[in-house]
Amino acid sequence: MVKGLQSIAFRESPYLVSSASVAGKKEGEGPLGKMFDMVEQEDLFGENTWEEAESTMQKEACLLAMGKAHVEPKDVRYLFGGDLLRQGVATSMGVEELGIPMFGLFGACSTSGEALALASMSVAAGYGEYMLAVTSSHFGSAEKEFRFPLGYANQRPLSAQWTVTGSGAFLVGTKRSHVRITGVTVGKIVDYGLKDSQNMGACMAPAACDTIIRNLEDFDRTADDYNRIVTGDLGYVGQSILFDLMRGKGYDIKKNHMDCGMTIFDQLSQDTHAGGSGCGCAATTLSAYILPKLNRGEWKRILFVPTGALMSTVSYNEGSSVPGIAHGIVLEHC
Amino acid sequence: MVKGLQSIAFRESPYLVSSASVAGKKEGEGPLGKMFDMVEQEDLFGENTWEEAESTMQKEACLLAMGKAHVEPKDVRYLFGGDLLRQGVATSMGVEELGIPMFGLFGACSTSGEALALASMSVAAGYGEYMLAVTSSHFGSAEKEFRFPLGYANQRPLSAQWTVTGSGAFLVGTKRSHVRITGVTVGKIVDYGLKDSQNMGACMAPAACDTIIRNLEDFDRTADDYNRIVTGDLGYVGQSILFDLMRGKGYDIKKNHMDCGMTIFDQLSQDTHAGGSGCGCAATTLSAYILPKLNRGEWKRILFVPTGALMSTVSYNEGSSVPGIAHGIVLEHC
Structure with a gap:
């Protein structure tokens, strides 16, 4: 089952059963705009703070991914999730309502890979029929966390990147997909x-x-x-x-x-x-x-x-x- | 292998092969003082900042745990680690030198359980012979992160707890232990x-x-x-x-x-x-x-x-x- 020093080749490969994407306004205006499952025109997503907005995106992405596969939260064995904010609060507050036993992760922007790795390792090991992997970032909460509040209107060097406002959720499981x-x-x-x-x-x-x-x-x-x-x-x-x-x-x-x-x-x-x-x-x-x-x-x-x-x-x-x-x-x- | 909704009972239970504890001065003066593997009299652990001190504790705990079992970093398949600091920097900077493929975690003070769960799930699934689980906290870095810098000398309510300066590392594997x-x-x-x-x-x-x-x-x-x-x-x-x-x-x-x-x-x-x-x-x-x-x-x-x-x-x-x-x-x- 295991090859090399860092890799795992699954004997019984899990399926990526379904997934969902939720994105902000700027992302919706970009080249992938029409492909996202949900684009919100207001980056607060109806909430009061950037952090709450990010949590809402995660919850929506999870619900959409599960909905597409007609799977309910109680059918999901474990959730693997993380975000960029200190102490991963976007994830904690976002997935709380789902009531799925969860592992909080931090891998900075590699977190979607970390979550997919652990979710697929868990399904392949037979620990459950469905696992959910979710991550998010938000331009407003990330600028506040790492750089300056948006109201400060600081200049950005040309090497700087623009934090995507969006969340992706992935249902990994034993149910056949393509x-x-x-x-x-x-x-x-x-x-x-x-x-x-x-x-x-x-x-x-x-x-x-x-x-x-x-x-x-x-x-x-x-x-x-x-x-x-x-x-x-x-x-x-x-x-x-x-x-x-x-x-x-x-x-x-x-x-x-x-x-x-x-x-x-x-x-x-x-x-x-x-x-x-x-x-x-x-x-x-x-x-x-x-x-x-x-x-x-x-x-x-x-x-x-x-x-x-x-x-x-x-x-x-x-x-x-x-x-x-x-x-x-x-x-x-x- | 799996029982109930949230639990896993391992068919082939992994061993807790070895472990190590590194602690600060106050912890060394407490009831468990003589039981820790290493107690440092200077809470900076020879470093310049509380954060670096915490990273050093993690590295030392990992090296001690592996040393006790005569296992080298290259023999450890994956490391599962986390801490309380924003973006888990104590762990990232602490385990970096070990060069072990790693999963960064955040579960606040539950992180030792989260890391042990994932390490044992991975060993039981046959993903590797040894996994390392490590966590830490530091009074100085935690007060700065969550409350006030130590120099501010703020009062603490009676319900407040004292963040332990210490790190514990656990080698989980297939090698027999008790x-x-x-x-x-x-x-x-x-x-x-x-x-x-x-x-x-x-x-x-x-x-x-x-x-x-x-x-x-x-x-x-x-x-x-x-x-x-x-x-x-x-x-x-x-x-x-x-x-x-x-x-x-x-x-x-x-x-x-x-x-x-x-x-x-x-x-x-x-x-x-x-x-x-x-x-x-x-x-x-x-x-x-x-x-x-x-x-x-x-x-x-x-x-x-x-x-x-x-x-x-x-x-x-x-x-x-x-x-x-x-x-x-x-x-x-x-």
Whole structure:
């Protein structure tokens, strides 16, 4: 069942039974706008604070994902969820009402991969028929958490990315669908000593490189064995660093690489600087754009590699570097 | 393999191969002082910040736990770790050097239970020979994170608890030892609407009650089937609420209940108000005090139930309640 040092190839691969995406206004105006299950025109989602808005997105995404599969919360064995906010409050307050036994996670923007890995490991182990994986991010709550409140109207450097307002939820289970999670590659923390929290693409690219190479070696594959190698939110800066790092190790993934942070917004008309980011970036893009292609068989196999920058305002203000982590999920049409 | 709705009874129970505890000065002066593997007289642990000190404790605890079992980091398949700080930086920066593929967790002070649950689920599923579970808390970093910097010398209400400076690491694996993890009960978020972040015992007691009853029902046991039902850090206030709640549901656990937060400090001479708390409280007490008793067979079976208060400074300042979560781990002498 287990291959290599960091990867698991499932003997009995769980299915990605259903998924849902909930997104904010700017995301709704982007290239994937029509593909999201729900787009809210008001980024407070009817709540009083950005944090409550983010929780509401998570709850809605979970309910939609379960609804599509006609599964009720009581049928879901465990929930794996996380977000970017301190002490993961968006998740705690968001999924509370569902009453599903839950594991809170933190993997920065790699959390969708972490949650999918644990959900699929749990289903494959026979611990339950259905597991739910959910993550979210919100531009308003993230700017407040990591940078400045929106009202401050600070300038952003060109390497900065735009946190996606969105949540993606994924129901993983034993019930047949057209997409299976056939393997996972759990990431190590990779630290190149970079300290610029406004250039997260550069901080995360080394982790993406490490996990992708690990995955290819563990599964004895080449980049061409994947229709796409999909990173979460490296953005324009991170992608070019990833290409350089991969080339340095003898790999060329240029022609089948895709980055969710470069897909979710239109670079010309939406001006996000280096692209989109946040837990919600990879999760909503996976649900709205990638899974339909896998479902239809347009893509046969992809490697989904959301990346996270491990930092807090305290850690970088105290001079720590910003290490990265990336988890790889192998998704196949069936 | 699976019983009830929230619990797993392992068919092939993993072993708790080894563990280690690292603690601060005040903890070293308490009743368990001589039992910790390492006590540092200087709470900065040779570092420049409380956060770095906490990371150092985690790294030391991991190295000690692995060292006791003559296991090297490269032999550990996955690490499950978390702490109380925003974006889990104590863990990220602490375990980074070990180079073990890792899952970052957040379950507030229930994190040791969450990490042990996932580590044992992964070993039982055959995903690897060894998994490492680690958590920590630090009085200095926690006061700064949730309340006031230490230099402010604020008064604390009598219901407040004292965050333990300590880290516990646990190596779970297939290698025989005298303690097995025979089952887990994954907790739900339980919210009684309490909003006093300085009375966490009250916020967490309902979750402890829920998980303990769930465990007893799922495994068809009575409280007497456990030598001890060990909560993590309910403290004096939380314990009395737990007893009331349990009595209301027809359960009496008074004679075999133990709380790590009431064990780690001496109430008369160390004046912590309502007791100890923090991820490190339950983890160090489990490693230093409980596991030796299970190892020797003095106790045959215990239910370890660390509890977490799910909140951040943002959530409670914005008026959210403080829900709780508790995970149950069944440990047996063998």
